[in-house]
Amino acid sequence: MTRAPSARQCARRCAAAVLPAVALILLMGCKAGSDAANAQALRIGLSMDSLRVERWKRDRDLFVARAEELGAEVLVQSADGDPVRQNSQAENLLVQDVDVLVVIPRDGVAAARIVEAAHAQDVPVLAYDRIIRDCDLDLYISFDNERVGYMQAEYLARVKPTGAYFLLGGAPSDNNALLLREGQMRALQPFIDSGAIRIVGDQFTDNWDPDEALKHVENALTANDNAIDAIVASNDGTAGGAIAALRAQGLDGAVAVSGQDADVAACQRIVEGSQTVTVYKPLKPLATRAAELAVALAKGETISTDGAIANGKIDVPSVLLDPVQIDSENLYSVVIGDGFHAIEDVYKNVPTDEWPDQ
Numbered sequence: 574m575t576r577a578p579s580a581r582q583c584a585r586r587c588a589a590a591v592l593p594a595v596a597l598i599l600l601m602g603c604k605a606g607s608d609a610a611n612a613q614a615l616r617i618g619l620s621m622d623s624l625r626v627e628r629w630k631r632d633r634d635l636f637v638a639r640a641e642e643l644g645a646e647v648l649v650q651s652a653d654g655d656p657v658r659q660n661s662q663a664e665n666l667l668v669q670d671v672d673v674l675v676v677i678p679r680d681g682v683a684a685a686r687i688v689e690a691a692h693a694q695d696v697p698v699l700a701y702d703r704i705i706r707d708c709d710l711d712l713y714i715s716f717d718n719e720r721v722g723y724m725q726a727e728y729l730a731r732v733k734p735t736g737a738y739f740l741l742g743g744a745p746s747d748n749n750a751l752l753l754r755e756g757q758m759r760a761l762q763p764f765i766d767s768g769a770i771r772i773v774g775d776q777f778t779d780n781w782d783p784d785e786a787l788k789h790v791e792n793a794l795t796a797n798d799n800a801i802d803a804i805v806a807s808n809d810g811t812a813g814g815a816i817a818a819l820r821a822q823g824l825d826g827a828v829a830v831s832g833q834d835a836d837v838a839a840c841q842r843i844v845e846g847s848q849t850v851t852v853y854k855p856l857k858p859l860a861t862r863a864a865e866l867a868v869a870l871a872k873g874e875t876i877s878t879d880g881a882i883a884n885g886k887i888d889v890p891s892v893l894l895d896p897v898q899i900d901s902e903n904l905y906s907v908v909i910g911d912g913f914h915a916i917e918d919v920y921k922n923v924p925t926d927e928w929p930d931q
Contacts, residue, residue: 614646615673615871617864618666620659620687621651622679622703626810628834628856629677632701635860636675643868654780656680663687667694672871674698675863681706681748697870700889701863704748707885712870712878714863714892716854718749722756722807724898725831728850729803730760733829735769736802739793741786741815742777743807748884750777753807753833761805773797778811786814794822803829809839809851816847835899835908840919843901853897853908866892905929 617640624630637647648666652659656679666674667690674691676698678684685708688698697711704713729738740757743750764770774796776789786806793801799822806812812832819825825847832839833852842848869876881888897907909916920928 614644615868616669616671617645617647617867617871618663618669618671618674619647619649620663620666620674620676621649622659622677623654624651625654627836631856632677632860635857636701636864639861639864640867643864645864645868645871652679654679656683659684660686664690667691667696671696673867675701675867676705677701678703678705680746682746699863699867699870702749702859704882704884704889706748709887710884710889712866712876712892713882713884713889714859714866715749715894716859716896717893718752719756719759721833721852721854721896722753723760724756724852724896725753725807725833725850726757726760726805728898728900729805729829729831730764730770732849733803734764737771737773737797737800739773739790739797739801739804740775741789741804741806741811742775743781743811744779745777746779747781750781750807757805757807773801778807778814781808781810783810783814783817786811787818788814790815790818791821794818794824799824801828804831806830806832808832809834809836809848812848812851813838813842816842820847833896835913837914837918840899840904840908840914841922843899843904844920844923846901849900851899853899853913854894855897855911855913857911858894862892862894 619636621629621633633649640647648669648671650662650666652662659679660683663674674696676684676687681703684705688705688708688710691698700710700713702715742754761770765772774793778786778789790804804815806815809832812830815830816825819828829849831850832848835851835853839848839851843851866876878890879893880891882891899908908914909919916928
């Protein structure tokens with residue numbers, strides 16, 4: 574059964590009418606369609622890169638919960654890390670006549686086809702946490718990823734203001750990895766210019782793969798006779814690979830390592846002393862705000878943004894949230910305090926008499 578067009582779709586179609594008589598008919602049809610659409614739940618298509626990583630399951634659940642509170646229905650598809658599959662799944666969501674598409678792109682360039690296909694059906698697209706490049710994207714929501722990268726490197730430069738640094742990036746196909754690197758270099762450049770810090774290696778990691786990150790760090794340690802003081806790892810998965818390579822050389826805890834996402838394994842490493850810092854991006858405000866924006870886009874409402882992020886074709890209106898540096902001092906109060914992880918999970922490898930007071 575064909576669903577009634579959304580109010581936004583009706584507005585676009587009605588705006589195209591020219592002849593008065595035809596316009597009147599179209600407007601009447603659009604009003605009927607709009608009334609029918611309002612009588613049923615808005616339909617949101619959520620196209621996800623993958624559900625293999627711990628955090629994305631949380632994003633999905635929080636997003637769906639808020640969307641349903643707002644009266645929307647959410648159709649979820651996960652591409653399992655395959656950009657071709659993601660494009661196909663997005664087409665499938667469009668066939669189901671969604672009112673808006675929310676996309677967590679696997680490949681920020683390949684996903685431009687999703688935007689083009691959606692716009693051909695008058696469906697707006699919200700990019701979630703990762704921007705979609707080289708297209709007329711409607712809206713982008715994320716944390717300020719350049720700031721995340723800055724926070725990672727700035728923290729390491731405070732605890733290791735001199736020495737040899739290895740830069741361990743994320744997937745080169747993910748624009749966030751490039752933004753992180755920009756922020757990292759902004760923090761490190763003054764130290765590099767003064768000669769206090771030397772960059773002894775720089776590798777990006779396909780698919781953010783911890784095993785590939787481990788190999789990068791193994792190679793860097795060999796090339797530098799283990800003389801590395803800090804590893805600027807761009808997320809907690811690559812940090813885990815880096816720390817595994819360090820542990821094999823008896824260097825875990827001696828080399829400063831950054832990350833992001835506050836994964837439970839990373840939080841365990843922080844309280845145990847093998848990882849120095851992670852950058853926490855509270856998922857509830859991200860997911861709930863994204864659900865609210867998706868509903869607003871579907872309704873054609875005016876949206877307040879925090880500026881724009883260039884995607885190679887346009888400056889995309891963007892909503893950017895603030896991340897938080899997490900170390901052993903504030904992990905309990907912030908991450909566990911938010912209910913993001915349970916104390917029993919984070920401190921399970923630490924004697925209970927060393928747990929923070931609850």
